[in-house]
Amino acid sequence: MTPVLTVARYAVFGAVALAALAGTASWLVRDRHVSPFSPFGRFLRSASDPLLDPVEARLLRSGGNPRHAGWWLVVGVAVVGLLLLALLGWLTDQWVVMQMLSVGGAWGIIRYAVNVVYQVLFFALLVRVVGSWLGAFRYNRWMRIPYLLTDWLVEPIRRALPPLGRFDFSPLVALLVLWVLKSILLRVLPF
Numbered sequence: 001m002t003p004v005l006t007v008a009r010y011a012v013f014g015a016v017a018l019a020a021l022a023g024t025a026s027w028l029v030r031d032r033h034v035s036p037f038s039p040f041g042r043f044l045r046s047a048s049d050p051l052l053d054p055v056e057a058r059l060l061r062s063g064g065n066p067r068h069a070g071w072w073l074v075v076g077v078a079v080v081g082l083l084l085l086a087l088l089g090w091l092t093d094q095w096v097v098m099q100m101l102s103v104g105g106a107w108g109i110i111r112y113a114v115n116v117v118y119q120v121l122f123f124a125l126l127v128r129v130v131g132s133w134l135g136a137f138r139y140n141r142w143m144r145i146p147y148l149l150t151d152w153l154v155e156p157i158r159r160a161l162p163p164l165g166r167f168d169f170s171p172l173v174a175l176l177v178l179w180v181l182k183s184i185l186l187r188v189l190p191f
Contacts, residue, residue, distance in 0.1 A: 020074050051073060125175055
């Protein structure tokens with residue numbers, strides 16, 4: 001593991017711990033486990049309010065309960081931290097791969113391109129399936145790109161294999177076809 005990734009993991013852990021402390025401090029004062037008028041209560045509020053005020057405002061705008069702002073803060077920081085760690089890990093892996101490819105020549109770059117295209121299409125299929133479970137379909141602005149990337153493969157399969165009741169197996173078959181295409185290409189290319 002690279003030192004950058006190790007430092008980033010500790011930073012994310014620290015941010016989640018800080019969010020949990022702020023949420024706990026707010027809860028202690030709100031539920032009157034600590035008197036809001038005592039010096040300790042005022043300290044807890046002054047320390048936690050700068051972190052929780054934006055979350056409370058967002059919850060109020062969306063119709064939520066501002067009492068749950070501490071939990072939303074902890075979950076939001078954890079999710080964003082995990083996404084940042086995943087992105088940083090992917091970037092460091094790609095850096096290592098690019099260094100190895102500089103030695104491999106043109107065929108190594110082509111093999112790398114095949115793998116990258118496979119990963120992008122796999123992720124687009126995954127987003128498409130999960131989005132359909134959550135009710136986000138083709139005309140949702142966040143789903144246009146996954147549909148655009150995968151329609152060339154999913155739609156012909158869907159015409160040949162229509163949905164069986166509530167279950168649509170065409171993305172799963174498309175994933176299998178995509179994997180077979182990648183395997184064939186990687187076996188044909190010399191290296």
